[in-house]
Amino acid sequence: xxxxxxxxxxxxxxxxxxxxxxxxxxxxxxxxxxxxxxxxxxxxxxxxxxxxxxxxxxxxxxxxxxxxxxxxxxxxxxxxxxxxxxxxxxxxxxxxxxxxxxxxxxxxxxxxxxxxxxxxxxxxxxxxxxxxxxxxxxxxxxxxxxxxxxxxxxxxxxxxxxxxxxxxxxxxxxxxxxxxxxxxxxxxxxxxxxxxxxxxxxxxxxxxxxxxxxxxxxxxxxxxxxxxxxxxxxxxxxxxxxxxxxxxxxxxxxxxxxxxxxxxxxxxxxxxxxxxxxxxxxxxxxxxxxxxxxxxxxxxxxxxxxxxxxxxxxxxxxxxxxxxxxxxxxxxxxxxxxxxxxxxxxxxxxxxxxxxxxxxxxxxxxxxxxxxxxxxxxxxxxxxxxxxxxxxxxxxxxxxxxxxxxxxxxxxxxxxxxxxxxxxxxxxxxxxxxxxxxxxxxxxxxxxxxxxxxxxxxxxx
Numbered sequence: 355x356x357x358x359x360x361x362x363x364x365x366x367x368x369x370x371x372x373x374x375x376x377x378x379x380x381x382x383x384x385x386x387x388x389x390x391x392x393x394x395x396x397x398x399x400x401x402x403x404x405x406x407x408x409x410x411x412x413x414x415x416x417x418x419x420x421x422x423x424x425x426x427x428x429x430x431x432x433x434x435x436x437x438x439x440x441x442x443x444x445x446x447x448x449x450x451x452x453x454x455x456x457x458x459x460x461x462x463x464x465x466x467x468x469x470x471x472x473x474x475x476x477x478x479x480x481x482x483x484x485x486x487x488x489x490x491x492x493x494x495x496x497x498x499x500x501x502x503x504x505x506x507x508x509x510x511x512x513x514x515x516x517x518x519x520x521x522x523x524x525x526x527x528x529x530x531x532x533x534x535x536x537x538x539x540x541x542x543x544x545x546x547x548x549x550x551x552x553x554x555x556x557x558x559x560x561x562x563x564x565x566x567x568x569x570x571x572x573x574x575x576x577x578x579x580x581x582x583x584x585x586x587x588x589x590x591x592x593x594x595x596x597x598x599x600x601x602x603x604x605x606x607x608x609x610x611x612x613x614x615x616x617x618x619x620x621x622x623x624x625x626x627x628x629x630x631x632x633x634x635x636x637x638x639x640x641x642x643x644x645x646x647x648x649x650x651x652x653x654x655x656x657x658x659x660x661x662x663x664x665x666x667x668x669x670x671x672x673x674x675x676x677x678x679x680x681x682x683x684x685x686x687x688x689x690x691x692x693x694x695x696x697x698x699x700x701x702x703x704x705x706x707x708x709x710x711x712x713x714x715x716x717x718x719x720x721x722x723x724x725x726x727x728x729x730x731x732x733x734x735x736x737x738x739x740x741x742x743x744x745x746x747x748x749x750x751x752x753x754x755x756x757x758x759x760x761x762x763x764x765x766x767x768x769x770x771x772x773x774x775x776x777x778x779x780x781x782x783x784x785x786x787x788x789x790x791x792x793x794x795x796x797x798x799x800x801x802x803x804x805x806x807x808x809x810x811x812x813x814x815x
């Protein structure tokens with residue numbers, strides 16, 4: 355069922371329908387959950403060419419990037435959850451204090467009910483379906499609201515996903531921000547939103563009247579620190595590769611680089627060389643930007659920067675393409691150093707010491723990710739000194755592709771985490787259960803209390 359333009363009564367009706375499905379109990383059983391996970395696997399496998407075509411239409415994404423960024427990543431999440439789900443669902447026994455014996459205690463993971471997933475435009479399939487993996491693994495019904503800024507992918511999800519998962523328990527609803535607000539007002543049991551920090555604030559505010567808990571996967575300026583003892587060839591190659599993915603429109607893309615002054619020039623030269631090599635087979639030197647608004651914003655950052663543009667810098671408003679652009683030593687107050695770039699622009703700032711790099715990052719909002727290129731203990735020391743949602747030593751963004759690691763932000767970059775077991779637990783209620791036998795039932799614990807009874811109770815409790 356696809357709803358293109360909701361009215362308040364429609365959103366309440368959808369939620370009521372899903373609550374009836376959930377109340378029937380069928381989503382709670384292991385077999386149903388496994389069936390949904392297998393369905394998501396089959397969907398991305400069998401429909402890869404159609405997915406790639408939709409991503410090309412929405413984002414200008416190549417088939418290889420569509421596979422890596424949306425298909426393989428989604429399949430990896432579903433496969434990992436399917437293989438480990440039975441273990442995750444087990445009750446976890448807990449010990450009891452002497453005063454509570456005899457008895458048994460455990461924690462069980464109950465589904466929350468009906469979950470709302472609000473997806474973004476930059477990875478519109480993966481960042482809609484990876485949360486869905488967590489939702490169905492935890493035994494929930496779900497509404498998936500894809501981004502209207504990726505209309506081809508949104509339409510594909512609405513048309514095809516119901517063929518692979520239980521259509522009575524998982525609904526895809528298309529629409530704009532007004533539809534999202536209507537859905538939020540209906541009062542789901544949890545909302546998982548992926549997007550920008552400013553919209554995340556609006557999501558949280560809209561969820562507050564119904565006390566709906568939220569998981570917010572937001573953004574931020576994810577820095578790269580390159581120490582003097584790093585392998586510069588590897589650092590330059592990995593930074594350039596991930597920065598170019600999806601035209602730099604990735605929430606965990608390297609936003610800016612802080613390079614030790616002893617290796618800064620060498621690093622810049624090798625980043626530029628790698629960008630040139632990676633783009634050598636492309637007919638157009640520019641990278642496609644999602645829409646006019648984002649294009650204008652990025653073009654303005656290039657034209658107003660006080661840093662030195664050492665590569666790229668050109669843009670074409672007729673095709674919404676911008677060349678990969680490397681900017682050296684913009685000032686800390688330069689607009690390119692203010693908000694998340696979310697495009698193929700890479701500032702490289704020279705620092706005199708690693709302490710200066712640490713202070714620079716810690717003087718700004720906490721980033722979604724931190725990347726450090728350094729050898730041995732130094733990399734771990736830097737990670738420990740700088741708060742971030744996640745961190746990678748000697749690579750960029752790869753932690754997102756490890757289902758056994760929690761993925762999430764901290765501070766302005768988000769709250770809560772998911773992926774793997776962490777997503778299962780986020781979208782479950784960790785329920786405390788204590789089971790006591792009827793006997794023994796000592797009289798001394800009930801009033802009125804004698805001095806002897808109180809003396810014994812004080813020793814026990």
